Amino acid sequence: GQNIDQPTEMTATEGAIVQINCTYQTSGFNGLFWYQQHAGEAPTFLSYNVLDGLEEKGRFSSFLSRSKGYSYLLLKELQMKDSASYLCAVMDSNYQLIWGAGTKLIIKP
Amino acid sequence: IAGITQAPTSQILAAGRRMTLRCTQDMRHNAMYWYRQDLGLGLRLIHYSNTAGTTGKGEVPDGYSVSRANTDDFPLTLASAVPSQTSVYFCASSDGPPSGANVLTFGAGSRLTVL
Numbered sequence: 578g579q580n581i582d583q584p585t586e587m588t589a590t591e592g593a594i595v596q597i598n599c600t601y602q603t604s605g606f607n608g609l610f611w612y613q614q615h616a617g618e619a620p621t622f623l624s625y626n627v628l629d630g631l632e633e634k635g636r637f638s639s640f641l642s643r644s645k646g647y648s649y650l651l652l653k654e655l656q657m658k659d660s661a662s663y664l665c666a667v668m669d670s671n672y673q674l675i676w677g678a679g680t681k682l683i684i685k686p
Numbered sequence: 687i688a689g690i691t692q693a694p695t696s697q698i699l700a701a702g703r704r705m706t707l708r709c710t711q712d713m714r715h716n717a718m719y720w721y722r723q724d725l726g727l728g729l730r731l732i733h734y735s736n737t738a739g740t741t742g743k744g745e746v747p748d749g750y751s752v753s754r755a756n757t758d759d760f761p762l763t764l765a766s767a768v769p770s771q772t773s774v775y776f777c778a779s780s781d782g783p784p785s786g787a788n789v790l791t792f793g794a795g796s797r798l799t800v801l
Contacts, residue, residue, distance in 0.1 A: 581728060608787065619776060619792035620729075627787070664729070672785060673744075676728030 579603045581677035583665050588683045589655055597650045597663050597680045605670020611639055611650045612664040614679065620664055623650070652682075660684045688713050690793035692777050698799045699767050707762045707796045709777035717780045718760040719744075719790070720752060722773040729776065735760055767800045774798075 580602045589595040601609070608627040612620040626632055626641035626648060638651040650663055662679040669675055693708045711718065720732040731744030735754040749771060751763045760779075764771055777793040 585726075607785075610789075612790075617795075619794050620790075621792070622789045625787055625789065666728075668788065672788070673731070674729075674788075674790075676730070678726055678728045 579667075579669060579675045581665055581667060581675055583663075583677040583680045585678070586681045586683065588685060589652075591655055591657060591684055591686050593655050594651065594653050595655060595682065597652070597665075597682065599648045599650070599665035599677060601646050601648070601665070601667045601675070601677075603667045603669045603675055606643060607668040607670065607672060609639075609641055609648050610666045610668070610674070611648075612666065613661050614664060615661045623663075655684050657684050657686070690777055690779060690791060692775075692793035692796050694796060695794070696797040696799075698801065699764075701768055701800055702766050705764045705767055705798070707764075707775055707777075707798070709760045709762070709793060710758050711760075711777075711779045711791075712758065713779060713781075713791065714757060715779035715781050715791070716757070717782065717788075718754065719778045719780075720750070720760070720762045721776045721778060722746065723776060723795075724773050732762065732775075764798075767798075769800045772798060772800045 583599045611623040614620040624639040631640045636653045641648045664679045665677040666674045690711045719734045721729040733752040735741045738757045775796045778790040
């Protein structure tokens with residue numbers, strides 16, 4: 578079966594750096610997405626990786642290793658507003674999105 | 687403001703009743719999707735539509751139906767609600783058919799409780 582694994586919850590301190598990991602086993606691969614979802618709100622797009630390596634976008638970076646079935650989202654200079662759930666999703670060979678359950682990130686002052 | 691509008695925001699429904707969740711987008715996106723989100727689980731695709739006039743089944747389609755009469759609207763109907771359909775429902779859209787760089791825009795969600 579297809580599977581996306583990410584930690585259920587993480588805690589970090591304001592101003593620090595946090596890395597949220599995502600491992601996947603899917604039928605084929607057509608890209609990996611990260612979305613941010615604040616409590617009670619809609620998911621919003623953060624990043625897309627289809628080739629190996631690091632994609633940087635401001636305070637957020639996303640890394641992909643296709644051979645390892647692994648990605649991480651790196652958040653730098655954490656702010657209180659970064660408290661949210663972070664959803665990892667992989668597009669499989671049928672162009673269907675397979676979603677992880679999300680990682681709830683708690684930022685403490 | 688361009689985006690997706692879902693209605694109702696929340697609803698409590700008696701088991702056995704029929705319910706339609708409405709979804710309207712003003713971005714002229716071709717593809718639209720309905721997902722449900724349950725605690726501890728990833729988003730699960732219920733139904734999708736790649737273009738007006740066509741629909742397809744997702745991962746968990748049983749008990750749900752959809753229609754796509756035009757580009758903007760994509761209602762989701764529960765013919766006879768059951769308690770296991772208690773969930774938060776998200777409508778989403780994307781510019782083109784599913785592809786590698788298919789970024790989804792989500793509505794704010796509809797919280798449905800079936801008693």
